[in-house]
Amino acid sequence: MDNTLKKEKTYKKLGFTYLETAEIVVALNKLLANYIVHYHKLRTFHWNVEGGDFFELHEQFEVEYNEAKLQTDTIAERIRVFGLKPKYTLQQHLGLADIKELQDDLAPLGMVKEVLKDFRILHDSLLDVLNAALDSGDTVTEEIVTQFMRRLEKRHWMFTAWSKS
Template sequence: MKSKNAIGLDTEKSKLLAEKLNELLANYSIFYQNTRGYHWNIKGEKFFELHVKFEELYNDLILKIDEVAERILTLGHSPQHNYSDYRNISTIKESLQVSDGKKAVEDILESFQTTIILQRELLDISSDADDEGTNALMSDYIREQEKLVWMYSSFLNR
């Protein structure tokens, strides 16, 4: 049995990382589609402000989806790609049509909390596996998203 993958990481630890990254991929994919829905359906006095912010967010999420999938491949595994799988794996649930800006921002904050917690779990696993690539990716995402949580929370006067 081969104990190291192509990038020199333990194969069993890489498998665990890939499984957890697939969970993150599923959450990001549902988060992305929800954000597209907020962008399309937002109404009200904050329309112009939120419409732009939601577009910025879903453009960022699509990049992260690609990076996570490519990291799974780099670890020697296959990324999930079916929305039916995403719906089963993701702890972020699909939003119904949301046109209220406040509700959409609340949902976004909940989604950030979910992904940040998951990314912290990945930090622990990647650290144990000596996987600096996944570790750096998760650290960057967490730093970025914590700032966004502050900004979206400020919008809600929290």
């Protein structure tokens, strides 16, 4: 019995086998792809917002894309912790992401509604990672995702409140 346990340990990364983390890594790669596309849209909104809400939204879109930039790094590094490499081409991200690029210019309210739509998609993607982490007993990924969700839910509330003006 002791030999079996020792043999199993050689196949583990930080206490998890590759099989145990496979679902987490798949979900993390999808989350990463969603954040990459979301980041690009936020940069586009930041550069192109016009009108009476320019100063406020220009600043808030910058706050969001800076946060998305940090979150993509955290997600990619979490994938690396499991001994794998995150997806890294734009084509891979666009193919995996549920968040889609925009083809049309939007007015400020349309931009905020698009951000809110992306927040809902990100929230669903975060839940997928959370469920995979819970199934594997991965408390670190669970904590990371919970922190992301806490912030996302607050920002969703704030952008929703703004869009009612």
